[in-house]
C-alpha cells in the first residue's frame with residue numbers, strides 16, 4: 001500500500017469525523033516524519049509493514065475520537081508549534097484574540113506580564129515571541145504543565161519567559177503591567193456527556209465551579225493587588241459569560257471594561273484597566 005492509498009482508506013474509516021482526510025494526512029505525516037509537500041510529491045511511496053502497523057494503532061485511537069493533537073503530541077498556535085501532552089489543554093484558535101489584544105495594549109514599551117493557568121505555555125510564549133521588551137511569567141497548578149511550558153520555551157528559543165508552579169497567585173511576589181488568563185470556565189453540569197473529545201482533556205483545565213465563573217472570580221478579585229497602577233487584565237471566558245465577567249470587573253473598580261470577539265465571531269475575552277492611583281503622603285491608606 002502506498003501513501004495515497006492509505007490516506008484514501010483511512011479517510012473512509014474515519015467517516016464519523018468531519019476532518020477525516022486532514023486527520024489521515026496528519027497521522028501519516030507524524031508516523032513518517034514528513035511534511036505536506038512530501039505527501040504531494042511522493043504519494044506513490046510504498047509503506048513498510050512496520051509503518052502500516054503503527055498507523056493502524058493511531059487510526060483506531062482517532063476513530064475512538066481521541067483528539068488528533070494528543071495523538072501527534074503537537075498543536076500549532078500563533079503560527080508556533082507547541083508540544084502538548086495529556087496533562088495540558090490543546091491550545092484553541094479562539095485564544096489567539098487574547099494574544100493579539102495583549103500585544104496591541106502593550107505596544108513597544110518594556111512590560112512584565114503574568115499568565116495565570118499557562119498550560120503548555122502557548123499564551124505566554126506567543127506574547128514573549130513578539131517583543132524582547134516583554135518579560136512573561138507563566139504559572140500553573142499542574143507540575144506537568146509547567147515542565148511542558150519550559151520545554152516549549154526552550155525548543156522555540158524564547159528566552160524572555162519564566163515558568164513556575166502556583167495556585168493562581170499563591171507564589172506571586174511582585175506586580176505586573178498586565179495579567180492574562182485563559183482559566184477553566186466550563187460549567188461541568190452543562191457539559192456532562194456532551195462532547196466526547198473534551199473527555200480526553202484534563203478536567204482541571206476545563207471545569208470551574210459556580211456555573212463556570214468560580215476561577216474567573218478568584219482571578220479578578222485578586223488581580224488589582226498584583227497589577228501596577230494603569231495595568232491591564234485580559235481574561236478569556238465562555239461566549240455566554242461576557243456580561244457576568246464585565247460586571248465582576250466593574251464591581252472590582254476596573255476601568256475601560258470591554259469585550260471582544262474571537263475569529264469565530266463569539267465574545268471570548270474581556271479587558272479591564274486598573275485605575276491610576278496618585279498616592280498622597282498625608283493620607284493613611286490603611287485606615
Ligand SMILES: C[S@@+](CC[C@H](N)C(=O)[O-])C[C@H]1O[C@@H](n2cnc3c(N)ncnc32)[C@H](O)[C@@H]1O
Pocket residue numbers: 088089090091092095116117118119120121122123139140141142145166167168182183184185204205206
Ligand atoms: C483552560 S486551560 C488554559 C491553558 C493555556 N493557557 C491555553 O490557553 O491553552 C486552564 C489552565 O489553568 C490551570 N489551572 C487550573 N486550576 C489552577 C489553579 N488553581 N492555579 C493555577 N492554574 C490552574 C490548568 O492546569 C490549565 O493548564
